[in-house]
Amino acid sequence: MEIVGSRRKNSSFSSADDAAVVSTIPLYRSAPELEVRLDDFELYAIHRLRVLKGISDGLSRGKKPNEMENLTKELWKVNMRNSEASEVANKDIISHYVLRLVYCREEELRKWFLSMETTLFRYRFQLETTDAQRALLKEFDLPYKAVSNAEYESVKEKLNQVVRSIGQPLSSADTIYYKVPFEQVPDLVATRRVFIFKGYAYVAMNQVVSLLMTQYRSHLSKALVLTNRKWTSMILEQEKDRLTPIVEALSTSYLGPDYSQPREYGEISxxxxxxxxxxxxxxxxxxxxxxxxxxxxxxxxxxxxxxxxxxxxxxxxxxxxxxxxxxxxxxxxxxxxxxxxxxxxxxxxxxxxxxxxxxxxxxxxxxxxxxxxxxxxxxxxxxxxxxxxxxxxxxxxxxxxxxxxxxxxxxxxxxxxxxxxxxxxxxxxxxxxxxxxxxxxxxxxxxxxxxxxxxxxxxxxxxxxxx
Incomplete structure (x- = not known):
């Protein structure tokens, strides 16, 4: 990733002061080696599913970005807390991998899970501190190099035109931009929120989540396909009496009211x-x-x-x-x-x-x-x-x-x-x-x-x- 900044001594992703900062968002790149009780296996998945379902409902009702951010914060607080502080991170990781099993098995299930998890990542990232965001950005290890301050000066006016058009404060001397191939940030391009020049989009620090979402979505999409292969070739049969019934039930579960029996209006003739x-x-x-x-x-x-x-x-x-x-x-x-x-x-x-x-x-x-x-x-x-x-x-x-x-x-x-x-x-x-x-x-x-x-x-x- 090429970083474009103005009059900055250090244009790297993180400084020495950031070294000790750790993001609370895992990237789920490898399954954890943890022992999980069967009850927790199902319960953690249900709790995370409530978060994803709440996000889905919010999007379907047309909630605005700031409303979605507040909604995600509240959903996460209510459903993903744990009586043991040390178990909060484990619950996050375990619940994600359980739902991978649940939603890997059909294309439509994969699409829904991929969309909701990516949206969850967006709002969790936005709720992080700036230092934690930079630490997470470094974890992605994106293969782009920094560009000179001279390039920033050459496009500064164009960047400010875009900023003005979307109602944001003008770029300051300390503003950091990232120069990336435009196809890496399709949502920003579609909504005309970035300046594009010679195939590159100039992405401000407060927009970098769009780039990370693309990377995160790509990784998770591939992981779901691989998980599906393991499920059909090994897990389905090996766990037919233990995990398989739980996984199959979770994929069709509805977490709202139970309408299996009429409650309000009794019989219909x-x-x-x-x-x-x-x-x-x-x-x-x-x-x-x-x-x-x-x-x-x-x-x-x-x-x-x-x-x-x-x-x-x-x-x-x-x-x-x-x-x-x-x-x-x-x-x-x-x-x-x-x-x-x-x-x-x-x-x-x-x-x-x-x-x-x-x-x-x-x-x-x-x-x-x-x-x-x-x-x-x-x-x-x-x-x-x-x-x-x-x-x-x-x-x-x-x-x-x-x-x-x-x-x-x-x-x-x-x-x-x-x-x-x-x-x-x-x-x-x-x-x-x-x-x-x-x-x-x-x-x-x-x-x-x-x-x-x-x-x-x-x-x-x-x-x-x-x-």
Whole structure:
């Protein structure tokens, strides 16, 4: 890395005074040789997963950088502390490597973990002291050399133009810049926050985290691929009775409320299900419901996503069997339904196989799914074409202006925020917590609609009393 500075005697990454400074952020370059109790193995991973999930939720709600920094600080403080001070660093390292195992096994899982861990690194770095940041920068050992002060003077005005354009204080005599190939800082280039000349970007010290994120992401991406190879070739079979069940459960865990049993609105009757689908189902479930009514069939992914959602909103097992049989029988016949499909429905309700009481899918799981040809599950905000999404939103009654806002969020990959805006447009009410689960959408919708019914009844009662 080439360092560009003005009138500085020492332009290296660290000075003698910095030698004793150590960053609290590990780079996770080699697995630790630590003994971990099985309970801690799972617990530490859950704690870190809460941090990553909180970051994901914050990003999906469009929080600003300073808000994300504060959120990350609070999430880390609440979830990653330990009763033993000496164990804090171990918990950090152990939890990271456990989640590598959890999220290395599928491409979509790797993408999510890579994105969240890189974002976590960004805000942890920004919360470090300047000396600790320089110490961490030195650890990366980036292979670039310093340039002369004369070069800084030759581009000083250009650098200040960029600084002024982004509303930052002008460079001072002590400002340090790093000169790096522009492809190393794609986020800064995309937002025009750096001066580029002859293929190099001039990165200020307060922007250097973007460069480190690129390096960190590259290393972690390669590490996840290697971990996946070890998982499939060795660990999966060797640990099938011990670690494998924990790892597989963690990859699908949802850390919010448990929607496996309806709590607020009890049972939903078959005679009301069509009306409720129109008024209170989120788009992902409404689309599946309509496709089931239209085609009288759904593939496995669609059956799981819609079936567990219906279970969560209060559709009892007997009614679920009747509901699915009525549709599928029109396509495959009643006998084939009983032989091939009824088992899966009973299985979801914990009445077959391992007797597991399966939980409805969270937004995170639905967004990360990969529907194929003929599939209708997944997140419409992610998987629909723009034309199809606009048509679906129009059918739900979302106005033109709100549709534009939703599409803006979709283009920026804020799918949960797009769903939140849809909810607000349809119900005419704010959803400050954001949408994180389809069953949360349903419960919040029912809350609003039933409160309006109660208010209307109260008004009618008062008017009747006056008469």
């Amino acid at each position: 078959l005679k009301d299900i069509d009306q409720v689908a129109k008024s209170s189902f989120p788009l992902c479930m409404r689309h599946l419901f309509e496709k089931l009514r239209e085609d009288h069939h759904l593939k496995h992914g669609g059956r799981m996503q819609l079936g567990l959602f219906l279970k969560g909103v209060g559709l009892k097992l007997d009614d679920a069997l009747a509901f699915w049989k009525a549709e599928f029988s029109r396509k495959v016949g009643a006998e084939r339904f009983d032989k091939e499909y009824a088992y899966g429905i009973r299985h979801n309700y914990g009445k077959e196989g391992k007797r597991t009481d399966y939980t409805p899918y969270s937004c995170q799981k639905i967004i990360s799914s990969t529907p194929g040809v003929g599939d209708h599950h997944g997140c419409p905000y992610r998987h629909f074409s723009e034309e199809n999404l606009r048509a679906a939103l129009d059918k739900m009654g979302v106005g033109n202006r709100a549709v534009q806002d939703v599409m803006d969020k979709v283009r920026n990959r804020h799918y949960q925020l797009a769903c939140t805006l849809t909810f607000e447009a349809i119900h005419g009410a704010s959803c400050d917590a954001g949408i994180n689960h389809p069953n949360q959408y349903y419960n919040d919708s029912k809350n609003i609609l039933e409160s309006r019914v109660r208010a209307t009844r109260m008004v009618d009662t008062l008017m009747y009393a006056e008469v």
